[in-house]
Amino acid sequence: MTPAPLTFDEPEAKAAARLQPAPVIEVLSAEKVFADGTRALQPVDLTLRAGDFMTLIGPSGCGKSTLLGMMSNLLQPSEGRLSWWRGGPEKIGAKGRQIGIVFQDPTLMPWATVESNVRLLFDLDRVPASESMPRVRDALARVGLSKFAKHYPRQLSGGMRMRVAIARALATDPDVLLMDEPFGALDEFTRHKLDADILDMWQERSLTAVFVTHSIYEAVFLSTRIVVMAASPGRIIHEIIVDEPFPRDESFRVSTRFANLCADVLNALSLAQKPNHGAS
Numbered sequence: 001m002t003p004a005p006l007t008f009d010e011p012e013a014k015a016a017a018r019l020q021p022a023p024v025i026e027v028l029s030a031e032k033v034f035a036d037g038t039r040a041l042q043p044v045d046l047t048l049r050a051g052d053f054m055t056l057i058g059p060s061g062c063g064k065s066t067l068l069g070m071m072s073n074l075l076q077p078s079e080g081r082l083s084w085w086r087g088g089p090e091k092i093g094a095k096g097r098q099i100g101i102v103f104q105d106p107t108l109m110p111w112a113t114v115e116s117n118v119r120l121l122f123d124l125d126r127v128p129a130s131e132s133m134p135r136v137r138d139a140l141a142r143v144g145l146s147k148f149a150k151h152y153p154r155q156l157s158g159g160m161r162m163r164v165a166i167a168r169a170l171a172t173d174p175d176v177l178l179m180d181e182p183f184g185a186l187d188e189f190t191r192h193k194l195d196a197d198i199l200d201m202w203q204e205r206s207l208t209a210v211f212v213t214h215s216i217y218e219a220v221f222l223s224t225r226i227v228v229m230a231a232s233p234g235r236i237i238h239e240i241i242v243d244e245p246f247p248r249d250e251s252f253r254v255s256t257r258f259a260n261l262c263a264d265v266l267n268a269l270s271l272a273q274k275p276n277h278g279a280s
């Protein structure tokens, strides 16, 4: 059946807005000044939509982690506000509205097994093992660590420890996954493998993702949208849409299109280095 045509008496912008996926997190003129007076972010406006894979990229200190912290509701804006599923923070956690977080450091408990580390959030919530363990096992299988469930963090490589941290976030069955430079400390090969795995999970689970990185290649490979930020004060200066179909594989990494997109991000980042570009 042919879909009903859009009504053309409607302004174009309104019609386009109707076709966009629903907002999941909206950052509404939110800014952050820390208690010591550091102005980490000047007012930022940003809408994360269902199904986005959004990357935040920019020089050190431009406020990427601060912005991610506010999006996770772990950090409060000093001015402005955020909304989650068009409501307040009370909307977070309901069915279909779970947020999972992966930090830069895997932050594992060294005395606990891989399995216990992944189970941590369930244990804190006093969820019975009969309920939590199938989810823990499923998450460990998803990151390829089933055989290491009884190992301790010291017995794992850096990449494997990061997989445990990802499994811990996945076990809670998140709808939105916020990741703060999770692969920054890993070698290039491990990083490529984990990038591919994250994309598979994002597709399989219909996740909405926000990913902080310093790597232009990683940003282009993963994202549907790249948000470029500048420092002093932290702000958004540009956005690049990566209109490349999924699944993406290694052939994308060596394509001309990939090289051109990397050049676009690099150009935007060099503007970010210019003092006061886009600052108000």
Ligand SMILES: Nc1ncnc2c1ncn2[C@@H]1O[C@H](COP(=O)(O)OP(=O)(O)OP(=O)(O)O)[C@@H](O)[C@H]1O
Residues within 6 Å of the ligand: 034, 035, 036, 038, 039, 040, 058, 059, 060, 061, 062, 063, 064, 065, 066, 067, 234
């Ligand atoms: N708790 C805090 N108190 C005071 N200043 C802070 C605090 N947290 C961050 N800042 C400052 O806010 C600014 C933004 O920091 P943020 O960590 O968000 O930047 P970033 O872009 O994530 O940096 P990086 O890429 O190095 O991780 C920096 O100047 C930082 O020193």
